[in-house]
Structure formats: structure tokens, C-alpha cells
Amino acid sequence: MKFILFCLMLFSFIRIDAQMLASVYFKHNRYELSSESKQKLDSLARLDNNLTFRIFGNCDPSGSAGYNKVLSEKRANAVSKYLQEKIKNRNNLQSTAGLGDEKQINDSSTEELRGKNRRVDVFIEKAFAQGEKISQKAFASFLSVQISQMKIKETFSLPDVNFIGNRHVWLPNGNQSLTQLFNILKDNPTLEIELQGHICCDYDNFDGRDIDSGTFNLSWTRANVIKEFLQNQGIDAARIKAVGLGHLNPLIYPERTEEDRIKNRRVEVVVLKK
Template sequence: MKKILLSALLLATISSHAQTQQTVVVHFDTDKYDLTVDATTTLDSFVLSNTTDKKIKLYGHTDIMAGYEYNDALSLKRTNAVKQYLVSKGVSADNIIEEKGFGKRRPLNDNRGEKEMHMNRRVEIVFEGEEHVINEGVKNVEMKEEKTLTEKIEDTATSVGSNIVLKNMNFYGSTHSILPESMPTLFELIEVMKKNPTLVIQVEGHICCQDGDADGFDIGTRTQNLSENRAKEICKYLHKSGIEEKRLFFKGYGHQQPLTPYPEKTEEERINNRRVEIKIVRK
């Protein structure tokens, strides 16, 4: 596991103030421009922070899904939704001096997986604000990166019965079709299986955003077993890549084992529940 030493400023005494460009960000659900509860909460805090007399610029962005023309239009709809909400809360429309939609042209990351795509589905509210300048010293803070899938499986603490979440393992909405951004995770899992020929796993699918324990509807098969189909699809991919079928099991749990209760309130909670795990059957 890698370790990074970062320099962190100690918050002690404030020596001065400086004008600088500040940014507040709100995020959106996939292919949507409606404001989420998280977004309105952020915007309400922005309105209450006495910054709304400043000149404001709105910049809209999308994830990588769909074409440029579609995403350009979607990003503008998102900026307009933010503008209309701010105006409804008392911000003068005259203070909103710029609105631009960049579509998918300015991503913050590589759009690998739902978490990264969520970060890109955003509107940035840019304004002039006051920044505190801190005059204290610097200390080193040790921050640990999360273990890779390979490290987790090979860790001696990972025993039979252990479950590991496959990070950035995602599918097209309401289908068992694997997103291209999930391939690095699959490739790593294949390599781990080949490197550890006695390893037997069960792939376990879970869904979010549904009341009760039932499974989701798979629009590809028109059956009510979405989480099972997703787990099965991963096993099929592993088998096609040279992993013996006898080393692969699958199971769908639907919404039986949510990590956060329904209704999920944030995108992070939805991602946590909409997940794929592997259980170590034999190591």
C-alpha cells in the first residue's frame, strides 16, 4: 500500500485577508438537470453566506456519456437550473454575469467509474471572495491510499468469507451491460485470479434506490433480477478470459443489504448501495 506525505498548513493565527476567486460546486444525477436535495442545500448555504452581492459566473459540465452536442445542451440546462434557483432565493439576475456550458470538455478526472463521473456532473459557481492567509508553519501529515484489489485479496487478513467491494464497477442504467470504464477493475480481477489459481470467488450484486428487498428490473432481459444478472455477467466475462467456471459463483441480493437505508439521500449513498462485491469462497 502506497503512502503519501503531504504538507498541511496549521490553522493558528490569521495575518491578513486577500481577494481571490472562490468556487462553490453543485452536482447532478446522471442525465439530469434537476437540482438534487444536496444541491439545493449547498445553494441555500451559498445564499446565506452574504456572497450573493458579488458578481457570479456559472459554468456547467457533464460526464463523458453521450455526444458533444447533447452534453453541451445538458450543461447549459444545468447552469440555468442553478441560476433560476439562485434568483428565486433573492440573488439579482444582474449579478450573474456569465453562463457557459462546457459539456464534457473540461473533466476533473478520467471518468473512470460512477464516483468520477459524478464529480464531473457539476455546475461551478465562481465569485470573488475573501480568503484567509495563514502565517503558521508546516507539518507533514501522512495519508494512506486505499489498497488495490490485488493487495486486498493477497492480504493475510483477507480470509474465506471476506467480502471486497469492486471499486468503479458500473453498468449502463437498468441493464447488466458493463460500462467501458469498468474494464480496469475487471482486468485487475482477472490477473489476480490467474496469479492465485486456488482462489474461488462468489460475485455478489446489489442495487440502490428501491424500497424493500426486491431486485431491480433488467430492461435487457425484461426480468426482475438486475443484481443477479450483473453478477452473472461479470462471471461470464471472467470465464471468457480464461478463468475456470468451477472457480466462479454469482448471487444477486437486490436491495436486501444496503449500506445506507432507503431512501438514499446523496449520490455517495447511492453508489455505496449500487455495488458489486466478491466473496472469498476458497483462497
């Protein structure tokens, strides 16, 4: 199963409003940090003070469960040790854990996909006061803006297209919006879009577990199921790109009600070509 991992860059210039993630990758059966990984971790170490770091090591499934567990711990510890030397006492390294091959983000059917599972995820989170939460305004609706007024790389919302928790099944009130999306693409044959999937609530992983597929790429499966719907209606697959952004761009954070959670289980549209 194809999975495109969203990568945050230029960490030194990012202000943490909620939570962000960075991932570093490893060669098969190795736990040494590459120069590229060290450069990324150096950037993380320059972030603002008073942040919490949590580190999770992962493996592809090629070894035994016991071997993978140990290897993932060595990877997590290598990252933890490197970061600790860099951040000193400015930020808090809250936890370091090796998960073995428990948190596969794809089916590891190719070497490229296995490489995505040989990683360490670093979660960085700011502290919230009791009852505090962030609420961002949704983007303008893709269904109500004239194509001529849209800009390339501009992001739009898909009103009412939200999903059942832990699944890539949209709620019934999204049917009309998706029909409108199809009609817009049909009537504008040069239009190309990117569908960006989002999840809620799973703060211990980049992405959530899709209980239907068994993989940890729920945001991607949500975007991809809409792509498949549009393909089945006759839209050329080459005009649609599906990506998963995990929980890194919430409309509401942290989610305190089911309404909050539903709002974050969404797919947004980015214009790639008109």
C-alpha cells in the first residue's frame, strides 16, 4: 500500500502551537544516525524552550519480534542520546521507547515501503493549561469558490466530509459534497488537485491505525478513498494526488468533545493545476 509521509522542514522557524513530528530513517538492521538525520535533529534542538519531546523507534517486519523490539529500542536511544546532548535543559525529553514492528505505516511489500517503517518518530508538544485549546478557522469551501478565483497551492475545505473514528468511511452527510466535487472536476477537465487527509486524537503516532486495513496510515486511506470514489466516477487518476498529514494540522487541539474530534477527521483540497 502506497503511503506518502508528510515531512516538516525548516524547524528553526516554526513556532509550536500544538504538536509537530519529525522522523529520521535507518538502513536495514542498523541504528546509527546518518548525517541527514543528525542535521534534522540539530534543527529540532534549536526549537523554542519548554517543549516536551517523546521518541518512538520502529522497524520493518523482516526480523523476529524480539529482534525488532531490541533494534527499535537501539534506534530510539540513539536519537534520544543525540538530542539530549543538544537541547541540554531547555526542553524535556519525556520518554523514549522502541515499538518493534507494531506501528507499520504500510504493508512493507517493497523496499521503499519497508524503508518508511525503519524510522524513529520524534513528537514535540507544547504544554497546555487546563481547559486550553486551539481552534483554527476552516479554509474556504472548495465547492463555493470560482475556479478562476483559486490560486495554485491554495488549500480549501470540503464541507461535511468527515469520517467515522479509526476508519476511512465518510459520514453520510458528506455524499452531497463529494458529488459536487466530482461535478467540478468533470466540468473543469484541466483541473488537478491534491487531497490531504487528517485524523484526530492519536498523539502517540504520526498517523492513526485504520482498523479496516490494519496499517497506521489512516489519514492517507481517508484521502485515497475519495480519490477512488472520483476515479470510479470517471475522473482520471492522474489528476488527483492523495496524501496523509496525520494529526499535525488540527482545526481543534486538543480535542475535548466528539464534535471536536469529528471536525478534525477531514480531507482538504489543494489546487495543483487549473
